[in-house]
Amino acid sequence: MEERSPRAVLLTGGTGFIGSFLGLRLLEEGYYIFFLVRKAEKDSRSRVLERLSKISYLTARKYENAWEIVEGDTSLPFFGIDKAKLNELKNKVNKIFHCAALLSFDPRNKDKAHKINIEGAKNATELALLFNVELHYLSTAYIAGDRRGEIKEDEFDEGQSFRNVYEKTKFEAEKVVRSWGDKGGRYIIYRPSIVIGDSETGLAFSFTGYYMVAKFFWRYSKFFKRMEGKKFHFPIIIPVVKSATLNLITVDAVVDAIYKLSQKTESIGRTFHIVHPNPPKTSFVFKNSINVFGFSNVKIWLVPLYILRLIAWIGWALSFLFARIGYSFRQQISTYVPYFDGSSYFSYKGVGEVLGNSYLPAPIDVDVIKRVLLYAKENKFSDIKN
Structure with a gap:
């Protein structure tokens, strides 16, 4: 043997x-x-x-x-x-x-x-x-x-x-x-x-978990860049639990x-x-993720946990008015919001x-966040097959 x-x-x-x-x-x-x-x-x-x-x-x-x-x-x-x-x-x-x-x-x-x-x-x-x-x-x-x-x-x-x-x-x-x-x-x-x-390199082969939230920031940054010069200047408010870490x-x-x-x-x-x-504060991660994509008209709103849950519930209810887009929005809320409440x-x-x-x-600092998100952006947040 x-x-x-x-x-x-x-x-x-x-x-x-x-x-x-x-x-x-x-x-x-x-x-x-x-x-x-x-x-x-x-x-x-x-x-x-x-x-x-x-x-x-x-x-x-x-x-x-x-x-x-x-x-x-x-x-x-x-x-x-x-x-x-x-x-x-x-x-x-x-x-x-x-x-x-x-x-x-x-x-x-x-x-x-x-x-x-x-x-x-x-x-x-x-x-x-x-x-x-x-x-x-x-x-x-x-x-x-x-x-x-x-x-x-x-x-x-x-x-x-x-x-x-x-x-x-x-x-x-x-x-x-x-x-x-x-x-x-x-x-x-x-x-x-x-x-x-x-x-050190930002390299990843799949873009799940937090990348799905970062992908949201990336997509909307592209949308607002296309809207530059048009009458569309109201900010996007993102509620984040003040004490929450990610x-x-x-x-x-x-x-x-x-x-x-x-x-x-x-x-x-x-x-x-x-x-x-x-672990870094969720607000720190969100703020620096937004900065990576040059998403200027986004504001982080620090709130207590019960306010975040209330906003999520209201968003869930209103989403039923918007058919397919509403369904997608409900899926995002139910999937990701619980991971950001810091409880x-x-x-x-x-x-x-x-x-x-x-x-x-x-440490999950500004440089690491920038590195991993720029790599994801270069690959359009698409899983690498090879």
Whole structure:
């Protein structure tokens, strides 16, 4: 029997946002990676190489022979990997990093989210059991749903409700992993907050989460620029809760924390909030996002929480007067407003205990906001396919 390498991993979601950055980091740290890709994807090796090269061309080329493609599907038992390949991987893989997920708030994607997020987690646990290896599972801090106040890393099912299909299915997926752990499985769960692009380059491969709000600012800035010189000078007022913070964290900080935690034996069986220790005020983020796009006739209105909720409710009610546009507006309100009310705080005590002073995410300052949004603007806020 071939001896198992202590430095070989199976990685799902390796062409996704966090997964691709994590893949490159693992290569840099001396790991051999088996990238799981769907069988239907053509030129999958070229696609992975292209994605890694966008992060760092030199690093990607340097480690070009330190990884390979494995065809499969996370929604199938044992990831749909054929028997011969399973036997090979069983003797080589030391860890499984399961990053593949569907990040969609659209209720129409309920069945797809169940298949990818929940069934994918179940299949990941079964594969980890077969291989007798650790499972490193990428969850989200927002499995907390509508909870308020301090949210601790060791808390899970606190009777919370969920605001969208993503929160619900990721909660159920984490439940699968935890139940597997109760039966002896070895896992580490990582819960990042709102992930944005690289702190140095702004690079991102998908533009969800906060990018959807920034996209709104960008679109309206273009509209008002077209209206220059016309009689259209009233300002846009954006209400923001005065005390609210927005827990943004750059993808490089997330990956750094995941990698370091994955190397610690004391991390096994624990859950970690990969969140920013010093999140910026929501008003600061909005103001500087608006400045990036030169959106001059926008005013930030600092309000108490109850006023924001009242305004959101009024906007919801009035939207029924505007047919299709109104429906879109209601979707935006129900999806994003709850994330900006500042009513919850994610404790990262466990991360601090394990990593100590080495956990130092880049500050979300003016330069970082500008960097990540200019990159998104250059790509027209469209997910990068290659």
